[in-house]
Amino acid sequence: MGITVNSGLAVGVDHAAHTGALDGNGLTVAVLGNGLNSIYPRQHHSLAEQILTHGGLLVSEQPPDSPPLAAHFPKRNRIISGLSLGVLVIDATAKSGSLVTARLAAEQGREVFALPGDIDNPNSKGCHLLIREGAQLTETVQEILQCIAPQLEPYLHSTAVTKADTKELKDTEQLIVDSIGDHSSSVDQLSTNTGLTSAAVSSILLSLELAGIVCSQSGGKFSKT
Numbered sequence: 001m002g003i004t005v006n007s008g009l010a011v012g013v014d015h016a017a018h019t020g021a022l023d024g025n026g027l028t029v030a031v032l033g034n035g036l037n038s039i040y041p042r043q044h045h046s047l048a049e050q051i052l053t054h055g056g057l058l059v060s061e062q063p064p065d066s067p068p069l070a071a072h073f074p075k076r077n078r079i080i081s082g083l084s085l086g087v088l089v090i091d092a093t094a095k096s097g098s099l100v101t102a103r104l105a106a107e108q109g110r111e112v113f114a115l116p117g118d119i120d121n122p123n124s125k126g127c128h129l130l131i132r133e134g135a136q137l138t139e140t141v142q143e144i145l146q147c148i149a150p151q152l153e154p155y156l157h158s159t160a161v162t163k164a165d166t167k168e169l170k171d172t173e174q175l176i177v178d179s180i181g182d183h184s185s186s187v188d189q190l191s192t193n194t195g196l197t198s199a200a201v202s203s204i205l206l207s208l209e210l211a212g213i214v215c216s217q218s219g220g221k222f223s224k225t
Contacts, residue, residue, distance in 0.1 A: 001203040013090045028056045031080045033073040035066035077101040085148045086111030092126025113138040184221035
């Protein structure tokens, strides 16, 4: 959908974030807690090469030969959040370093999103704590896109259509508008009606929403303005 995914090249969710972006032919940025002359953890050397090959970046504020010291990683996290429009926490224990990143993001004026989980799962405790402190309970990508849409508008304005240009919409955009009709529709309904993937529908809806052609409704549905 044109969103660059930033993370820390660590094992687990970081790895999933970077590989997910690459699998979707997107851009991704990895912020390291060590110098750029080495990759940590070592098993992610191939992943780091893929990030660069696909036009992404490896970023570090440490000297080139600096080792991966524990003290570097909390400092590294403030760069991840600072580069981002928002931070999504997927898994976090009550004392997780992800909570540090989330709080740094809040201090930097970034959006904070948290995925809820089972109340008995220790890896959900941190997410629930963030939600109680004001992070946005997040279940879908669309919820994130709707939240950051106002910040994306200056970047998408050059390609987004205006309300006056409705007659000149691209075929796929017009297909979405026609499928909405006079009622509201969800992403899944529009995907079924048009044969487009949910990801494609979400991306088109974002552009149409920024252009003032559609608007989001409660329950994750969209209607024409």
